[in-house]
Amino acid sequence: MSRPKIPLRAIVVGLLIFGAAILLFSFTGQFFYFFERVNEDEVAVQFESGRITDIVGPGVYNDVGLFVDLKRVSSRAVAFEITDAELITKDKQRIGLVVTGDVFRPTLSQKDTIQELWAEYNQLYTxxxxxxxxxxxRAQQAMKVCVGDRNFDDAVIGTARDxxxxxxxxxxxxxxxxFGxxxxNVVVPEVLLSPDVQAGLDEIVRKRxxxxxxxxxxxxxxxEAEAEQERQQGEIRIAQSRIQEEAR
Incomplete structure (x- = not known):
């Protein structure tokens, strides 16, 4: 028994309807959003017609309007680590540094900063x-400035690293x-030295x-000399006291 064939026309019509539904949903989706949740570690920027209408904290949000949208900005730390092995000190010594830290974006209390800088730096916020x-x-730039202002000893030895x-x-x-x-939590966990520079540093530490x-x-x-002097002076005083007693 042969299976019934679906007419080609019905398939084409079905595909057209499906495509139209997707396009319609994509288009109408620009005019509303419902039950958009903003978590505790986020703030959200609300838009209408491409303009910021509000910056809000954690909660659930709905909106209807012309080209409305909601974009989240995470408040979580973004960890970074940068290594630069070609830093030159003020006295022309070459060293390397590893620097780590955490970056934080503006919070709800800094909503004015987000609104002011969003057009230029929104990618950094999302x-x-x-x-x-x-x-x-920027950390690499800061490393070059700070190392370049210091002699070798003032950059890597003892409390100089702090x-x-x-x-x-x-x-x-x-x-x-x-950038707002x-x-x-900036840390310099490691100083990178060439074998020659390391040998020079070891010699400096040894001499110190x-x-x-x-x-x-x-x-x-x-x-010890002062203690011995005190002891001798004590013995002299005792001897003098004895002589005085005998003279009486």
Missing amino acids: DDDAVRTRISL ELRNCIDDELNELAAN LRVD LQTEQANQDLLRVKA
Whole structure:
């Protein structure tokens, strides 16, 4: 028993109806949205006819109008890591740094910033890769500035690394503020040195340790000498007291 054949005309009509339904839904979808949820870690920008009408916090939103839309801006941290092995210090030494940190977008309390900068930097507010790339480039610029202002010793030895980190943090936040962004948790977890530079650093540290040890030895000898002098003076005073007692 042969299966009934579907007329070609019916197939074409069905496809046309299906395509028209998709086009109609796509077109009418520009005039409304319903039950759009904004999570706790987001803010949302509401649009009508291409213009921002409001910036709202967590909740569920509906709207009907001419070309309405809602775009979310995440408040979550966007982590970045940047490595630059070709940094030159003030005294012409070459070092490398690894810098990590977190980028934060404007929050609901900064809605004026979002509205002011949206036209220029909306991609940074909606695309994690875009904001990570932009901040990584600015971090590299901050690294060059801060390392270039310091001698080698002032960049990598002891507490100098904390001062370098603070400089990069301040410089990077100043640059990020131009985009309405904030950078926190900046860390310099690693300093990259060539074998020759590492050998020079080891020699500097060795000499400093020797100097500190020599100073400690000098202080110890001085303290021992003062203690011996006090002991001898005490014995002299005791002897003088005995002589005075015998004379009486």
